[in-house]
Amino acid sequence: MKRKRKNMLSRTLFYVLLVLILVISLFPFFIMLMTSLKPTNEAISYNPTILPEVVTLQHYQDVFNPALFPFLTYFKNSMIVSFLAAFISVFIGIFGAYAMSKLNFKFKSTMNSAFYTVYMFSGILLVVPLFKIISSLGLYNTRTSIIIVMIVQTLPTSIFMLKSYFDTIPKSIEEAAMIDGLTRVQIIFYITIPLAISGIASVFVYAFMVAWNDYLFASIFVSSSGYFTLTVGLNSLFATPDYVWGRMMAASLLTALPVVIMYALSERFIKKNLVEGGVKG
Incomplete structure (x- = not known):
């Protein structure tokens, strides 16, 4: 009792x-x-x-009024940058994580340890070298520059996180696939990715959120308002005569909404795949 x-x-x-x-x-x-x-x-x-x-x-109507706040333009820029940066980061990360998890090569342990050092430094330390590289390539003040910078920011974590998922896949499955004649690339696409799809979805959402919420790099590498992301656009609203609290709160809520929706959908997707995987197992 x-x-x-x-x-x-x-x-x-x-x-x-x-x-x-x-x-x-x-x-x-x-x-x-x-x-x-x-x-x-x-x-x-x-x-x-x-x-x-x-x-x-009224404030929500004002947010969608291009004369007061070009929300749809900023939304389009944020969506393009975040989606492409997350997709490329995950795509490259899959191959890098697979190599770190399943292949044996020289300096593997050193490279694996190097991923931990990334967390020791702030992203602002990369601003000067990245700005020099982006300017030299003639990509300053373009969406491409933000996409490249976001890939650089998220790729180490994507590889590190995906490696943890790939480590849980038994080597016996890959050995059986190789006996059946599959190459390494085929194993990645036909076996590794389907088995780790929930982890890949998690990493994609992480990379998307980092790119969507970024202000520092987007404000440095873009100067034209036509390429502003939502975070930079919201900050610029403070300096205009059209700034009022209600309009600012409405724009902020609408900015946060896509991330909330994506997180909710990905959570259901991840749970569904985990349940289906458990049933099939």
Whole structure:
């Protein structure tokens, strides 16, 4: 009886703490949503209220007004940069991770250890050499420059994370495939990738989120507003006469929405593949 009561108390405490953490984490987003639904005079009132007294969607309409804030242009730039950077990072990372996981070659352990050193340095240390390289190639102020920089930023982590997934694939499966006449490249596409698809999806979402949320490199390597990503565009909104709190909150929520949707879809995809893999196994 005592043990059952103790377990119930522990479980209750766990859920109370979980709800508390969720409330603390989601409260800023709730305030952003409420502010985006308030008229401008109410949002900057000296006697602020949490819930809007008058609900308006004007700020969301203003966000999609190109004369006030070219949201769709910035959204397109962010989507192109994030998707291509994540896809290329994962594609290259698959081959690099496979080599680090399954092949034996000279200096393999040294290269493997080198991935840990990446986490010791801040990304800002790469700004000067990358700027020099990008400028020399004539790619400054283009979306290509941001894509290249985001690949450089995410590739080491992509390889490191994918290697961990590939390490869990038994070598006996590959040996059987080689007996059947498959080459290394065929093994990667027909065996390794399908077995590690949930891990690959996780790495893709990680790389996409890094590129989507990046401000530092996007603000340095692009100077024309036509190539601004959403993060840079939101910051530039502060310096315009069209800046108001409600409009800023609406634009910020819409900027965060694609990442939330992608994370939710990828989580369902990963869970589905894990369940199907367990059933087939």
